[in-house]
Amino acid sequence: MASRIRKPSPPTKPLVKQRTQVGKLDATAVVGELRQLHEDAEDPSVERMPADNETYSALLYAEKHASALRRLPPERQQQAALKRVQLWQYLRERAEIHQARAVADARAAGAEWQQLAPALAVNAANAAYNKAKRLKAAAWMEDAPGAEPVRRTPEAVAATEQRLSRERAAERRAQEAAQRRHQSLMPVAGRLLEQRSGLVLDEDAEYWLDEVAEVLSSCSTPTQMVSLSRYLSAAVRALGNAEKRLALPAATTNEAHLALSAAVAFLEQQSVQRPPSQ
The missing domain is CATH 1.20.920 (Histone Acetyltransferase; Chain A)
Known part of the structure; x- marks a missing residue:
């Protein structure tokens, strides 16, 4: 039987549901739980583990010293690794939001899209523009929780901007x-x-x-x-x-x-x- 060909969704069509995300997370508490696992494993270097509120640095430490957890039962080693996965996903989501805000500040300060291209790791001004629009969709979900999900396409973001502008007017x-x-x-x-x-x-x-x-x-x-x-x-x-x-x-x-x-x-x-x- 021939398989059905799925038609691509229009770029401005609203999303039916929110993207699945970690979202709000008490990262400090999760890093604290990760630290406790290293202490329980008698990690000899645990005193050098960064503070609980230094998520990125703490994750680098946990990655480097993952072997110190071998004294723990397998299920607890797995627990530690899953916490690292969760925290990296959290940082990834937060990075998009804060990068979108940084782009907005750069544009407000007069930066051209061509100047933003290397900072956004793209090769052209139009690519920088499109990437910034996709990032903006993530920032909206943070600033307006519960709002209608926005498709991460430049067209959908531009349409949402126009709608919000009309509503504000x-x-x-x-x-x-x-x-x-x-x-x-x-x-x-x-x-x-x-x-x-x-x-x-x-x-x-x-x-x-x-x-x-x-x-x-x-x-x-x-x-x-x-x-x-x-x-x-x-x-x-x-x-x-x-x-x-x-x-x-x-x-x-x-x-x-x-x-x-x-x-x-x-x-x-x-x-x-x-x-x-x-």
């Missing part, structure tokens, strides 16, 4: 729009408070206007802005309820009526412009 626009709304909020709330004596207030309206006044006196942070918006909304709602219950206009002066109308219009506009998730 959309977030920036949303923040700017929120800031504009907040800047309009304070004068609307202040104007309503100035006309407080021209409003028909019940206990609820009094309470919420007091809250508005307290927050407005020192309103500068995003959290305070959100609180001010909520308190103003509650005050306007309470004024509307009092108007219905008492069968009296909520505003007794033209200035108070204009201030209340402005607050109602602002809150309605804010409700229309606010993203659904808020």
Whole structure:
């Protein structure tokens, strides 16, 4: 029976699952366990073994003095060798992440791809660019754990960069729009408070206007802005309820009526412009 020919995946197609990796590892603890095995084997040179936080140097020592473990049972010798394998894999994964960051710093400092080629052990500027893109995929997985896996191809990384750029731009626009709304909020709330004596207030309206006044006196942070918006909304709602219950206009002066109308219009506009998730 003829074997099926597997079609190559498109270079920008998302990965279905994460690459299998060692990932997060307490390397210091693993080196400590490796040291203990050498001590148990009465390695005569164990005092010269580098500190537990010097993973690379400790691994070189363990490799050089692996014969000192022959006094241990075979299963413990195997355990030591497997720890070395695990630590080398961990260093390999970490090296990609830190090399990607180093490349980014070099580019930020003005280094050309042709200059980076020998440092990345490639022969041309385009090869350096492609290798850096593949490294960047590994760095993303470190910086955003749980994010959608990125295929380690220049095309997939470029597509992800474009998507992230669009998301950041959309977030920036949303923040700017929120800031504009907040800047309009304070004068609307202040104007309503100035006309407080021209409003028909019940206990609820009094309470919420007091809250508005307290927050407005020192309103500068995003959290305070959100609180001010909520308190103003509650005050306007309470004024509307009092108007219905008492069968009296909520505003007794033209200035108070204009201030209340402005607050109602602002809150309605804010409700229309606010993203659904808020």
